[in-house]
Amino acid sequence: MKKLFIHKHDFLLILLGTTLISLGIQWFMAPIGLVAGGISGLGIVIQKVTNGLIPIAVTNLVCNIPLFIISIKQRGFEFVKKSLYAVLLTSIMLAIIACFNNPFLELHDILITALFGGSLIGIGIGFVLRSGATTGGTDMLAAIIKFRRAKFPIPKLMLSIDAIIIIIGMFTFGQRPAMYAIISVLISTKSISMILEGGYRAKAVFIITTKGEEIANAIGKNIHRGSTQFKGRGTFSKDIKEVIFTVISEKQVPQLKQLIKTVDAKAFVTIADVREVVGEGFVKENALL
Structure with missing residues (x-):
């Protein structure tokens, strides 16, 4: 019987995710015929x-039952248990x-409906994926096809299946809802990424300087962030300089730039976007649950 149970935290994530998905479908997508692919769209x-x-x-x-039977035969029960x-649910x-x-039945703005429906579904799917499960449907069908035909990439398979369902929806509800359904899909995809990546935007900073120790100490003292130092050599000048790498939040960028300018006005600084940060000092800030 133990094989049937999953961790409590995973169950709560799945419950939260499936609730949001269901709200998005029943309150926003279904009433105006926004078929955004997937089994729910069908x-x-x-x-x-x-x-x-x-x-x-x-x-x-009903549509997921044969998919699960095939998946269990292909990969075993543990592979599909959470899903x-x-x-x-x-x-x-x-x-x-x-x-x-x-409560949104009288909302006649199809764009707002597509945006909110796509957001709810995307956030819900994101929570389900964070638990290590899937919502079955097109992604499971794609995995089944991939298992039998390894040359087919899963993303393209999923896109093809969803496209077929959206086209069916277009013939059922018309072209206009189909167009807005595509907008909903884009919003949903973005929402999934936000949940999976923690929704936290950070900056990676590389500082090339001759005053590495002073800048590193200043970062630790004033911004309360750690840093990594290593040596670098200029391609043309052949000069040996210190390179400092650190990761900070967006709001700390102006403070860091002023700090670097104060210590070494000639320092060469590059700042890049970071999509996800995992590790000491960022774990608690990133945690959603």
């Missing part, structure tokens, strides 16, 4: 053509939320 189409006889929750569950929780939450009145 569910929106089926719910429409059957006049609500087959709800999205049923389509989500099984995600699919079951998604179907349950879709059914529960469908029972409540939609």
Whole structure:
């Protein structure tokens, strides 16, 4: 029986994620026919053509069952265990939320609906992925195809499958909703990245100077950040200089630039964006849960 259970933290992440996904689908996407790919998108189409006889929750569950059976045969139960929780919880939450009145039903701005729906779904998927699970559907189908046909890349497979579903949605709801569904997909993708990368923007700074020790000490004393020092040699001048590497938050950039100018006005400084920071001094700042 232990094989059926997952860690409490992972379960809470999946529960939170699937709730947000379900809210995005039921309150924003489904009411105006925004088919943004995936099994849920197919569910929106089926719910429409059957006049609500087959709800999205049923389509989500039924379509995923054969995918899980195949995946278990290919890779074993441990590979899909967390995803099984995600699919079951998604179907349950879709059914529960469908029972409540939609507070956004009178929102007739399709762009705002696409933006909020895509954001909720993207954030929800991000939380599910952080738990180590997937929401099944197109990504699992892509993994199955990849297992049998290794030459096909998963991202292109997922894109192709979602594109087919979006086209089906276009013939069902029209071109305008399909166009906005694509906007929703882009917003959803960006939201997923934000959650997976921690949503924390930092800056990597390289400082080439002759006063490495003084600048490193000043960074530690005034900005309270650690740094790494190493030697470098100029390609043309052949001069040996010190290179300092540090990572700081965006709001600390002006302070660091002024500090460097005070210590060594001739220092050469480069500042680059950092998409994710993991390690001492940044872990607590980045933690979402």
